[in-house]
Amino acid sequence: MKSFFRFAVLALVLVIVAMVSGLTAMRFAIHGQEVAVPALVGLTPGEAERSVSGLGLQMFIEREYYSPQVPEGKIMSQLPLPGTKVRRGWQVRVAQSLGPTRVTIPDVTGESEHAAELNIRRRGLDVASMAQVAMPEIPEDQVLAQSPTANATQLVAPKISLLVTEAAPPQAFVMPSFVGQPLGSVSRTLQDAGFRLGNVSVASIVEAPDQTSTPGQAGVATPPAPPVQPSPASIIVSQFPAAGQKVVAGTAVSFVVR
Secondary structure (H helix, E strand, C coil), rough: HHHHHHHHHHHHHHHHHHHHHHHHHHHHHHHCCCCCCCCCCCCHHHHHHHHHHHHCCCCEEEEECCCCCCCCEEEEECCCCCCCCCEEEEEEEEEHHHHHHHHCCCCCCCCCCCHHHHHHHHHHHCCEEEEEEEECCCCCCCCEEEECCCCCCCCCHHHHHHHEEECCCCCECCCCCCCCEEEHHHHHHHCCCCEEEEEEECCCCCCCCCCCCCCCCCCCCCCCCCCCCCCCCEEEEEEEEECEEEEEECCEEEEEEE
């Protein structure tokens, strides 16, 4: 029994040692793949690329900024910061300096979107973002504002954001009920409200059979009555769009009258 107990304890110790050895080896393997990010600020992109590639890292120029302190073409900031431990294959993002500002911001307010873009790109700048707003008093496709403003001196990035007008959405209404009203007055109401009169048709009338013929005599054929034409005095019995529906200005409204 004693020898069995010793054997069990020895086996347990060996298992523990094996687990500790495995964890230690795994830790060394993981940390063996880590490297410290080098300092890239002040280097050219080529120098920075060689510095990181030798450590198994990658470099990506994420942004470009104007800077009176950092010469043009040099790295002015980086992420992760120098000394940070990262895995091999990690991407280091950097910002490159464009040097001091040497470009004049044009005034593109009042121009069309296309003309403003051409004016901006002709000066070596880019459009950063473009927002649109509906202004009923101002024509659509017109630059309403810009950032930075014209002739700005404290320019950080070579990009300009624009605010451009767009067509105002048509005004919406809730269709009222015109059933029971004369066609003439309703037509004038629609015209004054900015709507159009659509198709107007007359409700069909089912005629009663002819009772004038006597038994044994053939009935005399009655010629069909001419179709009834709608008039301003005709009374509306149904409409489309129906009452309660949402419509926009300029919608055609059709009626059935009697």
